Amino acid sequence: MRKLGLALLMLSIVFVNTSVSMAHPGRTDANGGHTCRTNCAKWGLKDGEYHYHNGGTTSTPAAPSSSPSSPSGSNDSKSTALKADKIKPPAKGKLSVYFLNVGQGDATYIKTAAGDDILIDAGKKEAGEIVVNYLKQLGVDDIEVMISTHPDADHVGGLDTVLKNFKVKAVYAPKVSHTTDTFKNFLVAVKKQGLTIKEAKAGVALPLKGVTAKFVGPVKTYGDDLNDWSAVLHLTHGSNTFLFTGDAEKKSEADMLADNQTLKADVLKVGHHGSVSSTNAAFLKAVAPKYAIISVGKNSYGHPAATILNRLETAKATIYRTDLNGTITAVSDSKKITFIKVK
Known part of the structure; x- marks a missing residue:
């Protein structure tokens, strides 16, 4: 929650108007993905499944690991x-x-x-x-x-x-x-x-x-x-x-x-x-x-x-x-x- 709060605070500073809509439910890591913990069925996921949100859709890595290399919307490993x-x-x-x-x-x-x-x-x-x-x-x-x-x-x-x-x-x-x-x-x-x-x-x-x-x-x-x-x-x-x-x-x-x-x-x-x-x-x-x-x-x-x-x-x-x-x-x-x- 500390990370989420920081992101919201910073966005309120850089935008002239501070009314901001949150776009991604749940805490994400530096790669743009996260482990599903709540409302997983909404995204067609199992509890605890690592995934990325890509707009209104959700994708899971081809080879999930604890340190995924490809952020949301991108899977160019090279x-x-x-x-x-x-x-x-x-x-x-x-x-x-x-x-x-x-x-x-x-x-x-x-x-x-x-x-x-x-x-x-x-x-x-x-x-x-x-x-x-x-x-x-x-x-x-x-x-x-x-x-x-x-x-x-x-x-x-x-x-x-x-x-x-x-x-x-x-x-x-x-x-x-x-x-x-x-x-x-x-x-x-x-x-x-x-x-x-x-x-x-x-x-x-x-x-x-x-x-x-x-x-x-x-x-x-x-x-x-x-x-x-x-x-x-x-x-x-x-x-x-x-x-x-x-x-x-x-x-x-x-x-x-x-x-x-x-x-x-x-x-x-x-x-x-x-x-x-x-x-x-x-x-x-x-x-x-x-x-x-x-x-x-x-x-x-x-x-x-x-x-x-x-x-x-x-x-x-x-x-x-x-x-x-x-x-x-x-x-x-x-x-x-x-x-x-x-x-």
Whole structure:
């Protein structure tokens, strides 16, 4: 309870508004998992079974042990051996979007035509140095906007390392807490920069020149469904559009549709690494992407699911995957989007 209390206290400090919804029942360890002790049947578990919560679903490690190595939403056992790809610097006067190869996790860097830097997530803890490597390759000196889509370890894990290496001017995150050391480290790093977290929710716009960048999700609150809390960003550059979905699942997708949020996009960062929990048919129809990017690494969750790949193909979207293509760069001149693959 001491750990839980500390996490809540810290979040109340860094958020401007201190009304925080708890997202994960029970005490978790540094890896984002815990041993079920109460209400285990709710999660389809036995009393005393070690597991991870991944949004509204629950998963157990393939080989449970007293010291699990893979945090929630991530099962890339070789992520520590992953190295940053060699990538080309941003084109001047154009918008460049880098879907960074960080193994099983999410990390996206955006350089606007006006020169602003945006980072959305930074993979697992082990990926933090890799993301820093990418940013240094690209000549980043500071970051105008950092977005933590949600507290899952394979999204928020590397952000504290980035914060230790770069001056960040603004941090956005949904108003949801988590009890892991990984999330606590993120909060501490934000506080050390003297920042308060700005709430990411539908309707909030980013003050950037040359682009229109607005959160279209989350629309509602989602209790302990971490994935549905994901900050979803819609970005427009001239006639080119992008949608970055984090791990948003079907509830959040349905709410964005019902709320008439702007979803149509040329490029879709596919939700939840291509899991069947996301990219519902109605949502995909509304987005109508020409290109679909799946950020994924070696995992035992079946990401990306064949159902989702087939759905994207039926929608005639060109699919790129970081596990197959390495870091993927989309370059927009405001009228046309071109892609650069590492492999």
